[in-house]
Amino acid sequence: MIDELDRAILRELQKDARQTNRDLAAAVGVAPSTSLERVRALRERGVVRGYRADVDLDAIGRHVQAMIAVRIRPPSRRNIESFREWVSRLSETVGVFVTSGSRDFLIHIAVADTDGLYAFVIDRLTQRPEVADVETSVVYEHRRAVPVDPIRERRSEGREPNQGRTG
């Protein structure tokens, strides 16, 4: 389903999703028309959901990031989904993880300063009656990785990419 050429393309598009198709083709070692077709297929199959700018939160005035663990009581579907929708829409929210374990949500937020962090917790979160418990951790650093490598790939029946002629 996903061959080595696809993976190479995904790696490149993680590094720079806006590089020209010519550069992409050169980087992965195929003709531009080939990489164009592969990228189109990856999008159509939903492997690539889209392309996003990577914005420096500090540069747009959000100098403080935090991860907030929240417990919902009772953790009914109704409460979970309702809270998820609500928190996703807050302007402070950068990401939302719905989790198992002792906490139901991990909310990644970015705010202007520590006052903003405090205000988020005591003004926003505690507004919600289903929020039973909150634990805040300041995020000192956040790094993203490039998850494209094959993970203990189960042997698939798919063909490897045809190398064809090279001239």
Next chain:
Amino acid sequence: MIDELDRAILRELQKDARQTNRDLAAAVGVAPSTSLERVRALRERGVVRGYRADVDLDAIGRHVQAMIAVRIRPPSRRNIESFREWVSRLSETVGVFVTSGSRDFLIHIAVADTDGLYAFVIDRLTQRPEVADVETSVVYEHRRAVPVDPIRERRSEGREPNQGRTG
């Protein structure tokens, strides 16, 4: 520093970082040459760090995601930085948060299945002597948000964008 036009551009580039500059210009209501210049400036100033493809982890065979809280003992700079570098490079790792609070790291991973999750914890993490405590939470869902809106903006001396002539 960041005016409303910049913010509109950032919002658009969150929706689709690969839309053509013409479309971007139309979406934010300026000429293509103007939006091109703005985007170039945003990149040069470091507001936009780059552009990344949004890859569906499930579609590339990583069916299980988890958030793993790790405590490092002793939490010395040496141990923290060494662990951060090491964990960032693992193929399972999607993101790494360095945090305050009772845990020093939050590691977002994506693996093939629950076996892979178990293996990550007992084979990888416990290999490291500085890892004192590990707590795993399965991630049922992960949503990203679009953090571009102004957050309690301090009044800055920057000029608002000149609207100029419209014809």
Next chain:
DNA sequence: AAGATCTGCCGAATTTTATTCGGGGCAAAG
């Protein structure tokens, strides 16, 4: 208040890139 100056926007011309499409090689199937 009037002129000078600066900033940012515009639009046409040029350069670069994306996109399309017919054809060929390799591999598996018959």
Next chain:
DNA sequence: CTTTGCCCCGAATAAAATTCGGCAGATCTT
């Protein structure tokens, strides 16, 4: 050994990015 299918390639066309001279409005200067 022939057929079939898949993937890749490269040239031609269409579309987009990029450059740049010039203008409008705001601010500064005198």
